[in-house]
Amino acid sequence: MELETYIVNAFADAPGRGNRAGVVVSPEHPPEDVMQIVAADIGASETAFVAPEERAWNIRWFSPLKEMSLCGHATLAASRVLFGKEPLIDSLVFRYAGGILPVQRYPDDSIGMDFPLDDYMRCPPVAAFDDFFGPLRVTDCICGRRTGKVIIVTDEGTDLRTIAPDFNRMVEYRGLCGSGIAVTKASSVYDFESRYFNPWAGVNEDPVTGSVHTVLARYWSERLEKKTLAAFQNSSRPGELLLTVGDDRVEIRGKARIVLQGTFFP
The missing domain is CATH 3.10.310.10 (Diaminopimelate Epimerase; Chain A, domain 1)
Incomplete structure (x- = not known):
């Protein structure tokens, strides 16, 4: 198995700043135990695993110890990777266990993510x-x-x-x-x-x-x-x-920078 893998600095546009996230892009998600091992080896606070799913992207997030129910910075990192792969699009949708997360790219290259607002x-x-x-x-x-x-x-x-x-x-x-x-x-x-x-x-x-x-x-x-x-x-x-x-949603907007790209061999 070979996994297309990135390291991305989220909420920053420079080395040494922002939150480092792993991003793994694959035709389908690896088994859960493999995702957990990959996230532990990458060692970022979270790694996002994304796979295409019916004109959207299914996304899951893993910390080095466990799967997470929601992660903003790794979603931003995944968005940066996917927009880089498809430069002509300015919006995409992630699906996760809690619903959908629409994402928009702005002319200044910042990315806005539409998240549920927590009470x-x-x-x-x-x-x-x-x-x-x-x-x-x-x-x-x-x-x-x-x-x-x-x-x-x-x-x-x-x-x-x-x-x-x-x-x-x-x-x-x-x-x-x-x-x-x-x-x-x-x-x-x-x-x-x-x-x-x-x-x-x-x-x-x-x-x-x-x-x-x-x-x-x-x-x-x-x-x-x-x-x-x-x-x-x-x-x-x-x-x-x-x-x-908004009433029940919040757009969280920031920039992100890919700092490393390679292949992970689990």
């Missing part, structure tokens, strides 16, 4: 957060109803880059935030900034994360009373996202 509920901060992050001023705490992702809101004066999580304590924890946890704040340059951690999926820090922005978009849209939001994920490999919020 949220407020949840009280738990004592384990202090174990994870040390002293952190928490002004709000929410949990995505669909994604299960926990988001801690802190004040604008917090420097997110100084947060140094204790990943050993995090991965041992079994409770509220087993689907991942973000820290976010309002920003003087963007509308908001964030960082996102998910050692429970084998990814200590995910540099730029589309799926958590399905929750962040609703929260900050309501708080700032804006439908278009500029977001910045302030990791060591930072990235920018443009969010357009």
Whole structure:
């Protein structure tokens, strides 16, 4: 078996920035155990596997440890690969277990992905957060109803880059935030900034994360009373996202760059 494989920096258009994703394109999906092995060997936070399906593309996402229900940055990476293979098209559709994800390419070569907007509920901060992050001023705490992702809101004066999580304590924890946890704040340059951690999926820090922005978009849209939001994920490999919020959908828009192309031999 030979698999056409790419490494793509998502939500960035330069080396060393954005979220590195694997993309595997094949006539049909390999067996699940093979996809998991490939994702573990590629070692990116997620690898997208895409295969053609009735004028669309079936997509599945795997972290190094398990299959994921939704992944924004790997979808963006897969879109960049497919638009490169078919330069005359400006739209495509992905099918996944939860429905469809329409994708649009814009004249500036950015790519917009139409994702379901996640609602949220407020949840009280738990004592384990202090174990994870040390002293952190928490002004709000929410949990995505669909994604299960926990988001801690802190004040604008917090420097997110100084947060140094204790990943050993995090991965041992079994409770509220087993689907991942973000820290976010309002920003003087963007509308908001964030960082996102998910050692429970084998990814200590995910540099730029589309799926958590399905929750962040609703929260900050309501708080700032804006439908278009500029977001910045302030990791060591930072990235920018443009969010357009509708009633139950959000367009997550960004750029991506292919940095490696080759063949994987599982």
